Amino acid sequence: MTNSFMVLEDDDIFMELNNKIITKSGLASSVDCFDYAQAGLDHLAKLAAEGKLFPDFILLDLRMPIINGFEFLEKLKAFPNDKLANTKIHLLTSSLDENDIERAFTYEHVRGFHSKPLSLKKLQAMVAATDVIRPGKI
Amino acid sequence: MDPTLDYDTLLERYRDLQKRVTKFSSVEQDLINTRDRLDHELISYKRLHHFGERALREISATGFNALVTEAIVDIFEVEGALVHFRNKADNSSSFELEGLGSGLGTDPAFQSAILHLEERLEKDKVLLLETNDLSADRKLSGFSRAMAARFEDTVSGCSLFIMGIVSREFDGLYPSFSPKSQTIFGIFLKQLQSFFANRIRTEDLRKTNSELDSFVYSVSHDLRAPLLSLQGIIELIKESDNLSTEVKEYLEMADTSVHRLDNNIREILEYSRNARLKVTPEQFSISEMVEEIFSSLKYSTVQEVKFINEVEPPGSMSTDRARLKVLLNNIISNSVKYRRKDGVQPFVKFSMEQTEGRYEMKIEDNGEGIPEGSREKVFDMFYRASTTTAGTGLGLYICREIITKLHGTISLESEVGKGTVVTMVLPKNHQSMAKIKSNA
Numbered sequence: 039m040t041n042s043f044m045v046l047e048d049d050d051i052f053m054e055l056n057n058k059i060i061t062k063s064g065l066a067s068s069v070d071c072f073d074y075a076q077a078g079l080d081h082l083a084k085l086a087a088e089g090k091l092f093p094d095f096i097l098l099d100l101r102m103p104i105i106n107g108f109e110f111l112e113k114l115k116a117f118p119n120d121k122l123a124n125t126k127i128h129l130l131t132s133s134l135d136e137n138d139i140e141r142a143f144t145y146e147h148v149r150g151f152h153s154k155p156l157s158l159k160k161l162q163a164m165v166a167a168t169d170v171i172r173p174g175k176i
Numbered sequence: 177m178d179p180t181l182d183y184d185t186l187l188e189r190y191r192d193l194q195k196r197v198t199k200f201s202s203v204e205q206d207l208i209n210t211r212d213r214l215d216h217e218l219i220s221y222k223r224l225h226h227f228g229e230r231a232l233r234e235i236s237a238t239g240f241n242a243l244v245t246e247a248i249v250d251i252f253e254v255e256g257a258l259v260h261f262r263n264k265a266d267n268s269s270s271f272e273l274e275g276l277g278s279g280l281g282t283d284p285a286f287q288s289a290i291l292h293l294e295e296r297l298e299k300d301k302v303l304l305l306e307t308n309d310l311s312a313d314r315k316l317s318g319f320s321r322a323m324a325a326r327f328e329d330t331v332s333g334c335s336l337f338i339m340g341i342v343s344r345e346f347d348g349l350y351p352s353f354s355p356k357s358q359t360i361f362g363i364f365l366k367q368l369q370s371f372f373a374n375r376i377r378t379e380d381l382r383k384t385n386s387e388l389d390s391f392v393y394s395v396s397h398d399l400r401a402p403l404l405s406l407q408g409i410i411e412l413i414k415e416s417d418n419l420s421t422e423v424k425e426y427l428e429m430a431d432t433s434v435h436r437l438d439n440n441i442r443e444i445l446e447y448s449r450n451a452r453l454k455v456t457p458e459q460f461s462i463s464e465m466v467e468e469i470f471s472s473l474k475y476s477t478v479q480e481v482k483f484i485n486e487v488e489p490p491g492s493m494s495t496d497r498a499r500l501k502v503l504l505n506n507i508i509s510n511s512v513k514y515r516r517k518d519g520v521q522p523f524v525k526f527s528m529e530q531t532e533g534r535y536e537m538k539i540e541d542n543g544e545g546i547p548e549g550s551r552e553k554v555f556d557m558f559y560r561a562s563t564t565t566a567g568t569g570l571g572l573y574i575c576r577e578i579i580t581k582l583h584g585t586i587s588l589e590s591e592v593g594k595g596t597v598v599t600m601v602l603p604k605n606h607q608s609m610a611k612i613k614s615n616a
């Protein structure tokens with residue numbers, strides 16, 4: 039499989055979990071983990087500058103310090119659209135707020151909203167999905 | 177102010193103003209309604225107005241004296257048409273009153289009132305005017321008196337202007353306000369003062385509520401986060417090789433406990449959100465919502481449950497979406513939780529009928545049913561009818577609380593060993609306030 043992943047997660051245990059599950063799944067060609075949103079944005083900027091492809095999947099936490107998930111999604115709009123054309127963003131959060139769910143799907147590249155923790159099942163569903171995934175579906 | 181305006185010009189401008197302001201009209205609203213709506217400025221101003229009018233019919237002229245005595249606001253000078261207002265409360269009070277005085281026809285005072293009114297119309301959010309009928313076919317012969325009060329709510333920046341005008345018409349007598357007119361003013365003063373006092377309290381409460389809401393949101397997030405990471409870790413351990421049966425068993429127990437705790441936190445969150453958040457109706461597809469709930473429960477049991485959704489998609493309805501989802505989810509998941517386990521295929525069926533003013537939803541199952549003695553109590557806080565499954569006893573209580581918020585009803589019929597039918601009726605009257613959201 040040749041899916042590249044980027045994970046934005048400030049909690050180190052979740053980060054480790056996500057990393058383990060993605061690596062062990064055999065579904066990923068690479069995983070880049072960042073524990074704050076700005077580092078993720080910097081990474082994307084670097085990829086853009088070097089003319090490299092953006093990751094196929096971004097797993098995004100909502101509640102992060104300084105730049106939260108929604109702010110990250112806002113800042114993504116600054117990148118040229120063709121860069122993001124193949125990127126699928128999946129929110130991975132402990133939020134149960136219906137408003138968060140509705141709001142998340144107003145962003146173009148958001149393809150899923152999942153309740154933590156990540157599981158192999160959820161990951162497989164993300165990779166296989168042709169439609170958006172709403173919480174509770176897996 | 178332009179003191180040289182002649183009477184005809186003044187009158188013309190006054191009539192023009194009359195068309196633009198909210199006027200008294202005969203309305204049968206009562207104060208009880210008013211109190212429900214205190215936080216909707218516009219509505220409550222109008223209702224207060226109506227209340228005043230109604231009171232006018234009910235209170236005799238002598239009531240005015242009592243009013244003056246009881247009023248928190250002093251009406252300390254009633255002389256002819258001239259009414260001065262003074263606020264009894266101390267200077268820190270959040271509203272002020274202003275007597276605008278009276279005048280003869282082209283008197284500066286009357287003119288000043290008209291001009292003031294024009295100015296107010298530009299500035300104020302709400303403006304009310306009380307006057308005797310100055311329609312075009314009646315002649316206003318020159319003497320007029322104005323009685324006016326301005327209320328300013330420093331919290332909302334909202335102000336209200338009430339004005340009364342009497343004219344000398346046929347008898348040529350120097351006009352004065354009738355006790356009834358004075359009563360209406362007195363009632364307004366009293367009502368408005370308590371209204372503004374309530375506003376301050378409401379403002380405080382609103383602040384507390386929103387703080388509490390973000391507190392509950394944070395706490396639930398912070399409590400859940402480590403719990404969810406624990407879930408993930410348990411999941412990972414379960415997948416490792418060479419686990420003894422004993423360890424697997426312990427892991428299952430740990431997993432169950434973690435899920436249970438998470439459910440408890442969710443329920444507390446749901447309860448708290450329902451209690452505090454405003455009802456916000458919107459349009460959505462009920463069919464889609466039910467499908468969503470069904471598919472989220474599909475994997476919660478080993479035994480297959482047949483999910484039947486009888487609503488033709490999209491089945492558009494309008495109510496508070498988030499609340500309805502919690503409501504349906506709680507009831508449907510109960511049907512799944514207490515499904516029959518005797519080999520007969522368990523099912524849950526959702527159906528909805530619409531009549532003129534209401535939605536009637538039914539959730540039917542062929543589950544274990546609720547014993548007679550418990551049927552009345554299942555909606556009570558912390559009441560649990562089953563000893564075999566874990567729970568907080570909050571689920572159906574939350575359902576009832578939600579139904580109450582949505583001004584609906586919930587009832588159930590059940591037979592042990594046969595199944596349960598829960599019927600929920602919701603009014604459609606939120607529809608007019610609904611934010612129409614497309615479900616594209």
